[in-house]
Amino acid sequence: MMDYDALLVQVLDLLQREQRVAYRILKRRLQLDDETLEDLKADLIYAKKLAMDEEGQVLVWTGETSTASPAPTRAEIRTELATASAMYQSMDMAFWLPQTKAALAQVEGQ
Helix, strand or coil: CCCHHHHHHHHHHHHHHHCEEEHHHHHHHHCCCHHHHHHHHHHHHHHCCCEEEECCCEEEECCCCCCCCCCCCHHHHHHHHHHHHHHHHHCCCCCCHHHHHHHHHHHHHC
């Protein structure tokens, strides 16, 4: 059997993808014994709070479904570009300054 950390990575990947996995399926797919399954449940449900138990039958993902951040607003983009532009100008970074100013003008024109 693989070490616990490698097993945990596999279970987390499976659970994030499928959102719900029956304990019986986890045991079959990963060839887990009862003790290891209980360890995983305790770790994911109680210690890490990434999953919950459903009727003693199913492990349900409760963590974030995506690692992607929400898209920035136009105001946030404008602020970041203005900050970058000022920084490049103060540091005399001529290469990046025109590109940043062009991007800022494009965002402001929208």
